[in-house]
Amino acid sequence: MNNFAQDITLKSLLNDLENHFDGSQNLRLKALAYDDDLLNYLLANDVLKNTFFKVITANNFVFLKDEFLKFINLRLLSNSYTACANYIGLSFEKKQEKFIKTDGDVVLNFPFKDGVIKGGQTKDEQKLNEVFLNNILAKDEIDVLFTPKVISHFELISQQNSNQNSNQNSNQNSDYENLLQILQTENPNLLIKGNNLIALHTLKYYLQQRKEKVKLIYIDPPYNTGNDSFNYNDKFNHSTWLCFMKNRLEIAKQLLSDDGVIFIQCDDNEQAYLKVLCDEIFGRENYLSSCPRKSASNRAMAKEFSILHDYILIYKKSGNAKLYGLEKDVSNYKNPDNDPNGEWTTSNPSMKNSNNIFEVVNPYTGQKDFPPQGRGWVFTKQKMLQMIEDKTFIFKMEYKENQRGFYIKKYLKDISKNSLVNSLEFLENGFLNQVATKNDIFLNFTSPKPEALIQRIIEISTNENDLVLDFFAGSGTTLAVAHKMKRRYIGIEQMDYIQTITKQRLTKVIDGEQGGISKSINWNGGGNFVYIELAELNAKFKQKINAVNDYNEFMLLAKNLDSKAFLNYKLDNKNITEIISSDEFKNLNLDKQKQMLIACLDANMDYIPLQEIDDENYKFDAQVKQLNNAFYKINN
Numbered sequence: 001m002n003n004f005a006q007d008i009t010l011k012s013l014l015n016d017l018e019n020h021f022d023g024s025q026n027l028r029l030k031a032l033a034y035d036d037d038l039l040n041y042l043l044a045n046d047v048l049k050n051t052f053f054k055v056i057t058a059n060n061f062v063f064l065k066d067e068f069l070k071f072i073n074l075r076l077l078s079n080s081y082t083a084c085a086n087y088i089g090l091s092f093e094k095k096q097e098k099f100i101k102t103d104g105d106v107v108l109n110f111p112f113k114d115g116v117i118k119g120g121q122t123k124d125e126q127k128l129n130e131v132f133l134n135n136i137l138a139k140d141e142i143d144v145l146f147t148p149k150v151i152s153h154f155e156l157i158s159q160q161n162s163n164q165n166s167n168q169n170s171n172q173n174s175d176y177e178n179l180l181q182i183l184q185t186e187n188p189n190l191l192i193k194g195n196n197l198i199a200l201h202t203l204k205y206y207l208q209q210r211k212e213k214v215k216l217i218y219i220d221p222p223y224n225t226g227n228d229s230f231n232y233n234d235k236f237n238h239s240t241w242l243c244f245m246k247n248r249l250e251i252a253k254q255l256l257s258d259d260g261v262i263f264i265q266c267d268d269n270e271q272a273y274l275k276v277l278c279d280e281i282f283g284r285e286n287y288l289s290s291c292p293r294k295s296a297s298n299r300a301m302a303k304e305f306s307i308l309h310d311y312i313l314i315y316k317k318s319g320n321a322k323l324y325g326l327e328k329d330v331s332n333y334k335n336p337d338n339d340p341n342g343e344w345t346t347s348n349p350s351m352k353n354s355n356n357i358f359e360v361v362n363p364y365t366g367q368k369d370f371p372p373q374g375r376g377w378v379f380t381k382q383k384m385l386q387m388i389e390d391k392t393f394i395f396k397m398e399y400k401e402n403q404r405g406f407y408i409k410k411y412l413k414d415i416s417k418n419s420l421v422n423s424l425e426f427l428e429n430g431f432l433n434q435v436a437t438k439n440d441i442f443l444n445f446t447s448p449k450p451e452a453l454i455q456r457i458i459e460i461s462t463n464e465n466d467l468v469l470d471f472f473a474g475s476g477t478t479l480a481v482a483h484k485m486k487r488r489y490i491g492i493e494q495m496d497y498i499q500t501i502t503k504q505r506l507t508k509v510i511d512g513e514q515g516g517i518s519k520s521i522n523w524n525g526g527g528n529f530v531y532i533e534l535a536e537l538n539a540k541f542k543q544k545i546n547a548v549n550d551y552n553e554f555m556l557l558a559k560n561l562d563s564k565a566f567l568n569y570k571l572d573n574k575n576i577t578e579i580i581s582s583d584e585f586k587n588l589n590l591d592k593q594k595q596m597l598i599a600c601l602d603a604n605m606d607y608i609p610l611q612e613i614d615d616e617n618y619k620f621d622a623q624v625k626q627l628n629n630a631f632y633k634i635n636n
Contacts, residue, residue: 013048014072017041024072031068039063088239088273108276111239116142116247118197118606119494148205149198149607150620152535154179154627157503158528159510176623182530183630187212187467189483189527190490191503194534196471198607199492200251202534203469205610209633213257214490215466218457218478220265220449221245223310242273248471249281255469259320261461265293265449267310278315288314288323293426293453295433312426312457323421323460333412347410349384349393350375360384362395362405369395369406378408421460426453436477436516448474451516454481462487476502480509480516484523503531532631535618539606541565545594554590555580558597566605576600 021027021038030038042048043061052068053061088110116133133142156179182188187210192199207213222241252262262282266274271290279287292309333343354376359368371377377384387393392409429435436450454477462468464486470478473491482489483506493502512518512525536543541561548554561567561576579585579600585593613620613628628634 013045017072027072028069031065031072034063034065042068088242090276107280108242108273110242112243113239113246115243116145116197117240117243118145118195119244144605144609145198146201148202148610148632149194150535150610150613150618150624151532151628151631152608152620152624153531153533154183154624154631155531156182156528157507157510157531159525179530180627180630182528183627187488189479189488189529191473191476191479191498191506191529191531192490192492192534193494193498193532194492194607195494195539196492197247197251199494199534200248200255200471203490203492204251204254206632207255212467213260214255214469215257215260216458216461216487217252217256217260217262217469217471218265218454219252219263219470219472220474221248221472223267223269238270238273241270242277245274246277246281249278252469252471253281253317256317258318259322260317261288261321261323262315262317263457263461264313264315265310266313267295268307271311271313275313278313282315282317286316286318286321288316289421289423290314291423291426293431294429309427339409339411341409341411341413343412344409345412346394346407349378349406349408351378352376354378356380360388360393360406363388364395365405367405425456425460428452431456449477451477451481454478455485455517458482458485458487473498473502476505477516479529480505483509483527483529484517484521489529535608535620537605537608538565538601541601542598542606545597549590551590554593561597561601566602568600568602 017027018024020041021030027038042052042063049061052064052071054064055061088108090108118133133145156175192203194202249262249264256262264274264278275287275290291312291314293312294308295310296308332345334345335343350371352375354371356377356379357371358377358381359370361368379387384393387408393406394409395406431450431453433448433450435452436448458468458481466487468478468482468487468489469491470489471492473479473493476491476493479489479491479502491502506529509523510525510527510529512523514523517523541557541564544557545554548557558576558580567576576597579596580593585596588596608618610628610632612618613625
């Protein structure tokens with residue numbers, strides 16, 4: 001196996017620079033003065049030259065002074081630094097640290113904004129202290145992290161096999177040929193188990209190969225309230241959440257079609273910050289609304305203020321996006337006179353606050369008519385005369401005294417059949433969380449969203465056969481509704497309950513379950529989806545480390561890591577056996593030993609890169625390789 005260790009890092013080079021030039025202050029002064037000794041020293045090292053110089057010609061370079069000054073002012077934290085001060089707020093430009101209180105072109109700055117946080121927990125109760133990988137300090141690591149990954153497990157779920165117990169450890173099953181054909185000829189519905197940031201980058205490659213884009217993204221991410229699945233033991237918890245969201249929203253934007261839209265569920269805890277972050281990522285000009293959603297009928301446990309709503313932030317990818325309001329009731333449009341312009345209904349030609357006040361003559365009775373008192377005509381005199389001639393302004397042949405004897409024809413062909421989507425679209429009681437727990441098939445999931453809410457979102461943003469993505473799939477509400485509404489979908493979930501909740505729920509949908517919106521749309525089952533898992537390597541060992549409670553089993557597992565796992569390059573050629581044999585390690589309690597052992601594993605090799613699929617150490621069989629080729633549209 002290849003070891004992705006870096007022999008030299010910018011982090012260690014910074015120490016060398018400070019030692020060579022007598023401290024950071026002297027180093028800073030030399031950089032400001034474009035000192036020859038400093039420039040020659042930097043150019044002599046390939047890593048420093050490639051990082052802090054722009055190549056003009058083979059022998060001409062421009063020193064990137066500002067980048068270098070920022071680098072030597074870094075607060076170094078593991079594999080990361082932050083270019084922002086330890087505050088969260090608005091600044092003039094993305095690269096400035098100065099905060100503002102006035103207007104201007106602003107972005108949201110926060111510690112670790114310039115990093116990547118993978119988000120590795122697989123259980124709600126896990127607490128994590130994660131490394132932020134910085135794009136300068138850990139570029140090679142991030143490149144490996146974001147490469148497409150091997151798919152180790154494929155499973156076709158359809159009505160004919162949904163009740164069968166498939167072998168989770170083998171792809172040698174009767175559906176292999178059907179599965180291969182579907183992957184080769186269709187763009188199937190997908191449920192993906194794996195880290196959602198890594199899966200999104202894998203999905204980017206998958207969709208590029210298939211020339212596909214996503215029409216709708218709906219996500220209900222953790223709200224960072226301390227009561228959800230965002231459990232990070234980090235003093236920058238708020239900043240961690242923003243970085244976590246930024247990483248995922250940036251790649252999500254790339255997956256959207258030009259006419260695509262994204263709906264993000266959130267609450268007051270992060271809504272304002274998330275709005276500014278999304279303005280920066282998607283463009284403020286592409287912001288549509290922050291729609292309140294009535295989330296609860298009461299909050300008996302509220303101590304200071306009862307919050308009964310949350311928000312849905314809506315952004316479009318570009319100016320091409322279109323939302324569809326609910327269909328208008330057009331049952332009153334008829335064509336009793338066989339008008340060649342089609343079906344029509346009557347409409348009042350007068351309105352309040354109009355200055356168009358003049359007489360019109362009824363050609364049948366000679367009666368001179370004016371608009372009712374306090375009103376004026378909708379149209380100008382010239383337009384009215386033309387409408388009378390075209391017979392779209394209609395005078396009644398007979399009418400009683402004090403009743404107006406005219407109307408205009410309003411044609412069905414001239415109106416939009418859909419109303420505008422409005423900012424109060426989601427305040428109906430049918431969208432309450434309680435509705436989901438009472439009526440929907442959610443299989444013991446905490447706080448699922450009601451199917452009716454997702455139905456409304458899908459109705460106003462997609463058409464049949466459009467592709468819907470939810471990369472915080474949770475209990476699978478988005479996917480279940482998309483399936484019932486004949487949309488294609490992709491769901492991503494890294495939590496372990498994907499097997500017992502999400503997958504089982506979609507299986508029930510295929511079998512025709514009657515919860516949620518099923519009865520209202522006459523759902524009777526059908527269709528299929530493909531369940532896949534990213535091939536785990538270090539992620540598998542981390543789960544085993546967390547799960548073991550017997551000390552002897554733990555030590556045996558630890559010794560096996562030297563030959564089976566990818567180790568962090570920072571171990572400086574040490575192996576796990578040496579570490580666990582040290583007195584320092586033996587004096588730690590089991591929980592601390594687990595944390596240290598997990599830290600010894602290379603986070604970038606939690607999943608196996610696609611380019612490693614032929615490595616004999618992984619023992620992928622011919623069927624898995626063939627299914628991966630079909631999945632990624634790779635020709636042998």
